[in-house]
Amino acid sequence: MKAHWLDRPGAARRAWIAFAVVLSASVLAQLFIAVEPHFAAEGWFGMPAVVGVGACAAMVLFAKLVGAMLKRRDDYYGDGSGE
């Protein structure tokens, strides 16, 4: 059976290269458009990218912290006790 194109050797590497190109293009495009920010800092070069990475990193780390305190096995309520 013919392998799916995503399963072929090198597909992941090619996907990463394409992703890097798209990422770069999204930042460089800022140089060619009229920047109309709501607030001054929003219009800084690459600022939305920084917000994207920074916000995601902060949320993942905060989620890990919450998880360290509140995570339980998924059968925690499953024994029927307490319900």
Add this chain to the structure above:
Amino acid sequence: MSGVLAHPALALFVGAALVAVLKGRLRSTVALAAPLAALALVLRAGDGVHAVWTFAGAELVPFAADPLSRLFGIIFAIMAFGGALFGLDQPRRVEMPAALLYAGAALGVAFAGDLVTVFLFWELMAVGSTLVIWSVATAEAYRASLRYLMVHLAGGTVLLLGVAVHYVASGTLAFRAFDAGSPGYWLILAGFLVNAGAPPLSAWVADAYPEASFSGTVFLSAFTTKIAVYALLRGFAGEPLLVWMGLYMVFYGIVYALLENDMRRILAYSIVNQVGFMVTGIGIGTAMALNGTAAHAFTHILYKGLLLMSAGAVLHATGRRKCSELGGLFRSMPVTTLCGIVGALAISSFPLTSGFVSKSMISQAAGDEHLVWVWLALAAASAGVFLHAGIKFPWFVFFQKDSGLRPPDPPLNMRLAMILFAALCLALGVWYEPLYALLPFPADYVPYTGWHVVGQLQLLLFSGLAFFALLPLLKRTPTITLDVDWLYRRALPAIVAAAERSRRVVARGWHAGWSSAVEGVAAHVHRTHGPEGIMARTWSVRSMGLWMLALLLGLLLIGFAA
């Protein structure tokens, strides 16, 4: 009376009754025709009051329409059609009529002109949605449905109390914007917020919705929380508390979804997240914010329905719902994968999808009002949406590792429902003018500017980079995350059990002490008055003679002394 007969909800109620008794192809036809008839009636309903009843001296308006009610009526009818199409193969016969009843009740609220009608349909929604969960007939679903019903009946009670206080103070039951701080204001607000999934009771969404069937959850995602958004839009626009409550919901949904392993619970948390954007918009309260909220509710129903259809298709095909047990399904479920990706892009507000033309209006409103921190929080949350729903859901379900599962795409009706909703998500992203024309205020917003598109793409694409960079931290584990529902699922029952144990100990002690006292008295009486007791035993003649002699001597002494 003729006005009431043209009420869109009636089409769904009649449809529900027929679907409950019919079988086969006719049943399917009615299930699909009823939402279409409701849609036709919604489009036919002109602005104004269409029916007035007087009950116990109060004026009730069971059917009134304006642009806001029409917008929600249209999307509710479309959702009912899509959900019915997706769920035609559902073997549980209770689900479809319950779902149509539920959708009809949502239309009843949307076209209610008074608070009593709102309350009655509000409660009918709780009954219909509970039946949808119940129809799965598993122990987990039954318990979840009872918790769900408990929360919603409590919310309904608070709402009814607020309506009563409001009526006594104002003398009117009209459902329109409430004066801030007026009697009943906070009670009615609290009643509406319970259905919105607002804190502190947000947990019911992720507790109950994922327990419904593969098709039931699609219905559930659309009506309860969005009718709350509708009610808040009509009654509480500009309430500042809602800004902060909405932002809490936005980040609560992201954090809990990031920690979740069950694909449908991820999407349930995501509902709270998206409703948070809407609640924030209602709190901002400008025409731009309210338009954005209404538009976002419309688009959200479509893309969340689509996401839950794709998750439902996976559940239908594999019987699995945990991300840790899924993966690699793109190989055998291409239609489901593609539709899921469209839904994921739309919820992330990617340009050319419906989410882009709606959510950005709420951010725009925050910017226009110079609410810097609110705007920044919404921007960060947009990144978080892509993180938890835009990438996480399709990545862990359709890609990541090869789970070895090779299920086919679902049956034709389910594929058609997904394709229809995916097409709507894309079409509204490109031809957004018809949606803007339905909004409650004139909308001259232009979503496609160079900066808006580039800024949004930067934000989302780099969020994607962060996802893959942080993937080791996002590895799925078979866990859940405790929430406020722990209080009524574990803590409260534990407290009640402890109180019961204490009562038993006290009762035992009391019983033992009382028994001991009674037994002591009985023993004493037995000792003194029993057969061998000093007061009852048979005495010898000699001792009796002695005692009689002593008695007579005593009497003589008393006689002499006297």
